[in-house]
Amino acid sequence: MILARVVGNIVATQKNHRYQNARVMLCRQITPEGDDTSYSTLALDSVDAGVGDTVLIVQEGWSASTAATGEAGAAIDSAIVGVVDRIDLL
Amino acid sequence: MQLARVIGTLVATVKNDSLHGRKLLVVQTLNADLEPNGKPMVAIDSVGAGVGELVFWCRGKEASFPFKREDTPTDCTIVGIVDSEDHVTR
Numbered sequence A: 001m002i003l004a005r006v007v008g009n010i011v012a013t014q015k016n017h018r019y020q021n022a023r024v025m026l027c028r029q030i031t032p033e034g035d036d037t038s039y040s041t042l043a044l045d046s047v048d049a050g051v052g053d054t055v056l057i058v059q060e061g062w063s064a065s066t067a068a069t070g071e072a073g074a075a076i077d078s079a080i081v082g083v084v085d086r087i088d089l090l
Numbered sequence B: 001m002q003l004a005r006v007i008g009t010l011v012a013t014v015k016n017d018s019l020h021g022r023k024l025l026v027v028q029t030l031n032a033d034l035e036p037n038g039k040p041m042v043a044i045d046s047v048g049a050g051v052g053e054l055v056f057w058c059r060g061k062e063a064s065f066p067f068k069r070e071d072t073p074t075d076c077t078i079v080g081i082v083d084s085e086d087h088v089t090r
Helices: A061-069
Strands: A002-010 A024-030 A036-045 A054-058 A079-083 B002-010 B024-029 B041-045 B054-059 B076-081
Touching: A002 A036, A024 A054, A036 A054, A036 A061, A036 B002, A054 A061, A061 A079, B024 B054, B024 B076
Parallel strands: A036 A079, B041 B076
Antiparallel strands: A002 A024, A002 A054, A024 A036, A054 A079, B002 B024, B002 B054, B024 B041, B054 B076
C-alpha cells in the first residue's frame, strides 16, 4: 500500500459500468514525512475520504475491486482503503 | 488508474484474434497538474474515447476485465472519459 494525499476528484459520465456510484479521487503519493512525490494516481474511494486527507491506497486489482465495489473482477487497480490519523516514525 | 490524454490512434492489421474489433489509442499519461508524465503508451478503448479527450486508464491484469477477461491481452485499458478539465478539482 502507498501513502497519498487526496488532492481532488474527477467527474466522468462515460465510464466502465463497475465505476457507477463510485467516487474517483485524484491522489498524490507522499513520503512518510508528508512531502509530495512526483507520482500521482486515481483511486476509488471506499472510506469517504475527502480532499486534503492523508490516505492509504492499495494498488492491487482484487483488493481494490473488492474494497471499492464489494465484488472482485472489475477494471479497478487502485482504491483508498484507509484515512491515516497519524504516522509515528523513529 | 491514471489520467491521460488521447493523442492518437493506431492501426494493426495483424494482431491477436481477441484484439479484433478493438480500438487502439495512443495515450499520454498526465500527472495531477495535467502535465505530461512519462512516455506515451498504447491502450485499448472500452468506453468510446476519441483523440484529444481526457481519459483515465486501468493498468495490469485488471485492464482485461471489461472484455473477455481470460483471453484479451492488454495491460492498459481506457475505462472512463473525464467530462472536462473543469471536472478535475485540485
